Amino acid sequence: MLFFNLLALCKQQSVRAETCEGIVLRKKRESMRRNHMRRYETIFILRPSAGEEEINKVIGSTTQIILDEQGSIIELNKWGMKKLAYLIKKESLGYYVFCDFAGTPDAVAEIERKFRIDDLVLKYMTIKTAGSINQEEIQLAITAVSEKATAVVDGDADDTEAELLVEEEQEEVADEE
């Protein structure tokens, strides 16, 4: 009887009565959400007037954000200067950087927030390629990328790849399964 009244009171005040079980489930869901890894591809275009160290600074801060959230970088590629199909902020050339990583949605939000503030970044685009990814798949992807890199170096040079920079980071990710 008392419990029923309490519930009614809570509904009136639009507050959900949380049971102990509910709290446990909620915390588990939140931790799962925080550690849930998704696979993303980010391309960002930097101003052509940017120097080497400025480019590396931007890349460094981006990778730092990903790694802070216990993500892992599968591929980091600097595509170099390319002619833009249309003028972006009055610039006709741009320095392209490609990043394939596994991370949390919070990391992506933070990266994009940084890009929006930075004057050097002309444009950015993040695409989700996989909804969820676990450690084994990340390792498979990293090895696949490194194999492709060695194959390109051994064989004829591909004209699309200007510089190849492969970074492998191993972080302990809480296994959500």
Add this chain to the structure above:
Amino acid sequence: MAQRPQKKLFTRKKTCRFCGDKELAINYKDVKTLRNFVSERGKIIPRRIIGTCATHQRQLCEAIKQARQIAFLPYSGSAQG
């Protein structure tokens, strides 16, 4: 539907290019393939002219729009590159 004298003007192509060739993958980074499906003005060519199947046409459109977003393809006008 209004009666038109030329009812079956556009002959339906036999197979979709992507269904036939399994290795052709639709990727927004692959500008060379995407350019085949874009007109001179930069517009996406309709499916009835090229002959792709519906699924692949949808994937193509998405890839072309993504490529436009990062300035691999223009929104309109000929590509300068």
